[in-house]
Amino acid sequence: MSAPNDIILFHYPFSPFAKRVVWYLTLRQIPYAQCLQPATLPRPDLSQLGISYRRIPILSLGKSIYCDTRLILSKLDAAFPHSNLSPPSVEQTAIRKLLESWTIDGGIFARAAQSLPPDLPIMKDATFTKDREAYTGRSWSQESVSALRPEALVHIRSAFDELENGLLADGRAWILNTAEPGSADIDTIWPFHWLIGLKVALPKQLISSQSHPRVFAWCDRFDEAIKRAKASIPKPVTLKGEEAASFIKSASLPHVEFGADPVFEGDPTGLKPGMMVESWPTDSGFRNKDRGKLVKLNKQECVIENEMGLRIHHPRWNFRVNRVEEGREAKL
Template sequence: MSDIIFHHYPISPFSEKIRLIFGFKQLKWKSVMIPSILPKPDVTALTGGYRRTPVMQIGADIYCDTALIADVLEKLAPTPSLYPAPVAGLSRTLAQWADTTLFWTAIAYTFQPSAISGILGDVTPEQMKAFSADRAAMRANAPRMSLPEATGQLKEYLRRLEDMLVGGSSFLLGEQASIADFSVYHALWFARRVPAVAGILDAYPNLLAWMDGIAAFGHHQFDKMGSEQALEIARSATPANAAEYAFVDTHGIALGERVSVMPTDYALDPVVGELAICSDNQIAVQRSDERAGVVLVHFPRVGFQMKRAD
């Protein structure tokens, strides 16, 4: 198997989700640090414009969105499973809620004025302005939750999660960890690491103990890699055989047609290429870049939209 190359930055919550899954599954990986804001020329060469973090690369295959990345890691290392059979569907559903509703509530709560320095560190006013402009562009017209609403809703979610752990359960859905644990954890991890706002968790001892247990999985073994080396690996590799995936037509678009794929909620930056995979749970486009070569960029079905390219 080609190396798992992970493009991320330290304070990215979704990256922490996958880093802990590497630890859970004891998978070795290569770490490529990327900027937290645009421009990201080396990432763009691989993805064609997808701007969210993280991105996972295996040879010339580029995987976007942590839901799909988790599925790929599950196939590479089926045990221990992220989707234990008794709770497979429930774990995916809870994970989707955590990656969306819980995450954005926690973000709205955490990004309050008193916490900014704890989130970004010692940044200059210019850097703060650039970060704010980048995130505003990502969110575009998506609604913003006020701090009072975020505080009240987050406390209610924390109470519900605490209740799931009453009785001594090791994980949210029983005695086996699942994708739900890693998705809920990363949203709360971001708040817990900022002293100015972490106190909201103090009233939930079971939840704090559970968080300590998830953190104990660690990130396993990784080596640092430069982005230029990652690009060279993509350029020298051949994408996976798309013919292995059964074609599931939901758009009336044939394989080989030029399409545009982008998220449905925020960071609406389209990736354009030839439709190579349109299966039950993923869409992939083939594209060519002068620096990355021919790559296959993969997206999950859920949370993304596809249309013919103009």
């Protein structure tokens, strides 16, 4: 079994973060393989590769494992240049990054997750809620979920308003007024598209196609564009965990390194190549630390080589990397 373009996407299809990567690959017409994962831990397909990072999606390119959609998308931009999704101007590139930061760090995703109604069957599934307590570090009890929801909906309504009366107010088709949907649409649409698609998440008296017609129409247009793009590339090859693992283990390291800043000198952490380190996200999924030899640390990423010789790439934003004593038991 092989993976088109050496890409394997580990995800589950209803993950809104994973959709960012699926849409990107689809719109850019880059064929890929996928290895479908359960929505909760354990994920033996990843454990057998010595990957502790628990968030979805993860993307492998040869023997390199990329964590976090921001890093994944910039790596794909570098590995497959000449993207028709690149925003045309410096200003638009900057806005794109700000929109990405708004949806990921500006609280939109967190509030979207808190908007889910407590009576959804999945919110009563103890395996799921216990798993998400470990992932978010907050309580997912029925009481806590109910208590957080009203405020979350107030925030989400503001976010819908921002788009309706902001970037989409002039009736443009795409967020940066491009001819086709671009990266800026992917960076903005995913939490809105997710909530609208869930049908039951948004109370109609607050947010609907009547109150926010431009946002809803933008999501419909985006779905149509994805449908068209999907029809003109091969379906992703679906690999079983064993197949994905043997492909990755026998792959080489042909990954494209982006960023002309491979130096360690001057990194505020003082870490040096060859040191044993642990690296993990600090905003969610923080209990799962990857451990290995530090091979690269620059402004964009921290790369560690794990015990299986895989290179695990973490971004520097909202991640921590610490030195650990060689031989000390890893806390998984």
